[in-house]
Amino acid sequence: MALLELQNVHTYYGGIHALKGLSIKVEPGEIVTLIGSNGAGKSTTLKTICGQARAREGKVLFNGKEITQLKTHEIAASGIAHVPEGRRIFPKLTVKENLEMGAFGVKDKKVIDEGFELAFHYFPRLKERINQKGGTMSGGEQQMLAIARGLMMRPKILMLDEPSMGLAPILVEQIFHIITEMNQEGMTILLVEQNANQALSVANRGYVIQTGEIILQEEAKALLSNPQVREAYLA
Structure with missing residues (x-):
């Protein structure tokens, strides 16, 4: 059984038909990537999964249960973490306070402590800057903070929207190394x-x-060598 599945999903923004019968699956332990040009519907797909946009038709299933009409906080609590495009950290809050916002609504201190442990395991630099305000950090550090905040509820799947956007090549390599490490240690990633x-x-x-x-x-290897994909997205 797929961990996450979209079945014939149609999502609209007003009269704009953004997703037109979209179906995808993510199996436990996979990294699945969604590629396409700007405006293709990539971010809308993630927003539909987490309830920020609503599917007018079709189903979103998580762990075999339909979550299509659940509230956003209910979807997050079920084990889906969404790290949105553009980082969207709280610039006036410290690293610690930003991470605590990632566990907003969690009452179990053990879960919160485990979230901090996980965040600092992958991003030790954040521990060094725990009392620094988010807005004073570099772009790469802010991206690390955004991803770490997504880990605070110990999710079953991590959805990352454009994690390399605006970063220098060396930082992009670093972020993708961490993404690979998270996956190797059991995290499913869309x-x-x-x-x-x-x-x-x-x-x-x-x-x-x-x-x-x-x-x-x-x-993924087949897509990398596909001439149509190479010409459109890898040139």
């Missing part, structure tokens, strides 16, 4: 990434989305 070459190099499988529809799905 990755939206403009840098298709980088995304496909770490993913197990990939979907190509165009104007709200999946036009191609393959093992």
Whole structure:
């Protein structure tokens, strides 16, 4: 059984038909990437999964249970973490306070402590800056903080939206190394990434989305060598 599955999902923004019968699966332990041009529907897919946008038709299933109409906080509590595009940390809050916001609503101190332990395991630099305000950190550090905040509820799946955006190449390599490490240690990841070459190099499988529809799905290695994909997204 897939950990996460979208079945024939249609999502609208007003009269704009953003997702047109989209179906994808993410199996436990995979990195699955969604690639496509700007406006193709990548971010809308993640927003639909986490309830920020609502599917008008179709189903979103998580662990075999339908979550299509659950509230966003209920979806997060079920084990889905969404790290949105653009980091969206709280610039006036410290690293510690930003991380605590990632566990908002969690009453079990053990879960929160385990969240901090996990965050600092992957991002030890954040521990060194625990009392520093988020807005004074570098872009790379802010991206680390955004991902670490997503780990605070000990999710079953981590959805990352454009984690390399605006980062220097050396920091992109570092972020993707950490993504790979998280996956090797058991985290299932759904990755939206403009840098298709980088995304496909770490993913197990990939979907190509165009104007709200999946036009191609393959093992990541096959997509990397596909002439159509190379010309459109890897040039």
